[in-house]
Amino acid sequence: MDWLHENIDEVTKQMxxxxxxxxxxxxxxxxxxxxxxxxxxIGFCSFFIxxxxxxVYPNYLIISSIIDDFLNRPEHLxxxxxxxxxxxxxxxxxxxxxxxxxxxxxxxxxxxxKSNDLWKEEKEWKERYKLxxxxxxxxxxxxxxxxx
Numbered sequence: 001m002d003w004l005h006e007n008i009d010e011v012t013k014q015m016x017x018x019x020x021x022x023x024x025x026x027x028x029x030x031x032x033x034x035x036x037x038x039x040x041x042i043g044f045c046s047f048f049i050x051x052x053x054x055x056v057y058p059n060y061l062i063i064s065s066i067i068d069d070f071l072n073r074p075e076h077l078x079x080x081x082x083x084x085x086x087x088x089x090x091x092x093x094x095x096x097x098x099x100x101x102x103x104x105x106x107x108x109x110x111x112x113x114k115s116n117d118l119w120k121e122e123k124e125w126k127e128r129y130k131l132x133x134x135x136x137x138x139x140x141x142x143x144x145x146x147x148x
Contacts, residue, residue, distance in 0.1 A: 008124075012119070016131070019107045019111060020141070022107055026100040030101075033090060033093045033094050036089055043079075055070050108142070111143055112144075
């Protein structure tokens with residue numbers, strides 16, 4: 001990495017690498033949650049359309065026949081089991097994603113708050129903006145301000 005030159009000490013390097021790692025973990029989880037949401041939504045919509053066209057419509061207004069037709073095919077219950085399992089996965093990964101975002105943001109804010117300690121010398125203080133700019137361009141990590 002081209003920003004890791006000699007005027008950055010080891011502690012700062014480790015903190016910057018950790019914040020990059022946390023950001024990448026958060027982005028991976030966010031992508032996974034979005035993909036699961038799309039797949040689950042398509043699955044629920046498809047199953048709803050199938051039930052409406054092939055079970056409800058032919059047995060229009062005969063509720064006992066609709067329920068009987070739905071429950072007589074075990075595939076329907078398996079499909080519902082899969083769809084609700086996918087919904088549970090969304091909730092599970094969403095919690096992990098939220099936790100990863102909190103960890104990333106906490107470490108990012110810690111770097112911002114400890115800037116005076118991490119770049120003690122005048123030369124280092126002036127050079128830190130190159131690192132901040134590079135982090136913003138490469139990883140979309142804002143080290144200038146605590147608010148997003």
